[in-house]
Amino acid sequence: MAKPELSIGEVLQILQAEFTDVTISKIRFLEAEGLVTPARTASGYRKFSAGDVERLRYVLTAQRDQYLPLKVIKEHLGAIDRGLRPAAGGPPIAPSTPASGPAADDFGATGTDLRLTRAELCAAAGVSTTLLAELESHGLIVAEGKHYGGDAIVVAQVAAELATYGIEPRHLRPFRTAADREVGLIEQVTGPRRTDQTQQLAALTVRLHTALVRSRLPR
Amino acid sequence: MAKPELSIGEVLQILQAEFTDVTISKIRFLEAEGLVTPARTASGYRKFSAGDVERLRYVLTAQRDQYLPLKVIKEHLGAIDRGLRPAAGGPPIAPSTPASGPAADDFGATGTDLRLTRAELCAAAGVSTTLLAELESHGLIVAEGKHYGGDAIVVAQVAAELATYGIEPRHLRPFRTAADREVGLIEQVTGPRRTDQTQQLAALTVRLHTALVRSRLPR
DNA sequence: GCCGGACCTCAACCGCTGATCGAGGGTTGG
């Protein structure tokens, strides 16, 4: 399987879906600080592997959710590289951030209208094309034309992680149904165009959903 | 019970045993930042109670061991003051885990152990008892015995806000169903007890749900 | 009643972290 290496701009697009405040210069800065070391083309362009993107995600998560200074994050990464399990409470090594933070309610600004090809999506999410196909067959990921949006990355990542618990794409169909119904309700109020109201409502319903799940979790 | 109130110099002595880098000016600075508020004598001298010293110890520990910014520590202290149980996982009495407050998607730590009466819940969420009753009749809020958990506040608040868009509790039943199914799926994997895994999985499924909703929202 | 040490306030300053900016210039793809 060819591993499409991404340019810094593409990496930016991918990460901005999840971290609104990442910039090109920040990514370069993080390299200068030794937190990632992307490959280079002959002409000096950075080329990021899926692993590099993963690493950046780890850094940004640790910064945002645990307020760790870069120095400490770097140590953690070093420990991981040496094969040690990092300190407990650290962000999962695989992407399973409890998408928290002020960003949680942020339905507007996020999701730069990313347009990924199939291969880019697989690379960005670190999943096989097989899994992607399965997710599509259950309607969990839908292409618009030949491209996928930024949310597809999150869906794919989460699905991959759930798979490690034995939860397969087919078990996730109800999520699709629930999401469709939720969006349907919103559209009944705001009409079929995306507006500020659409986003506000979506933020609210998602908040509701989250609180309900939490309240029903075993004590 | 004599309450020996300490001068700033005495406090310094005490704390320096444990935190070598504490200074008088640092203690004063922490007061200026609102992290402690020692009493004052008539002439303006600071007088620290045992509780104040405890508080300082908490601040210094959180800084040293968890790298938390003062702003966040202050929030935690505020939460403790308001009677919320702080998170588990930190040293002595220290909290840990991502910030509470606005950053509310954390499944491990948030103030779920809250036990509110009906009246307290209505007051905290700013809703009428009528709305609460309606939410209960649709199973969106469920009391455990005579008390409600912290998530009920969120549910009530969101429901109230949705009502301003014309969305009424009865329209929200599907959310309850979806949440129940979601929790059911999680319990199939982890069993009926709450574990770390339960929380991780919940974080994942909620993330999935959010991404799905977003991806289906009108462009 | 006076002296020294502990304490007070307030404004200025400081060093570090975590970036951002811009000038000046090369690379790539249509």
Place this chain on the structure above:
DNA sequence: CCAACCCTCGATCAGCGGTTGAGGTCCGGC
């Protein structure tokens, strides 16, 4: 060939977490 993208490197910056010092007050002992 040109626009969009990428490169480096040095300057600059903003905020955090304090420190410093000037100028003055308070308190206990002699």
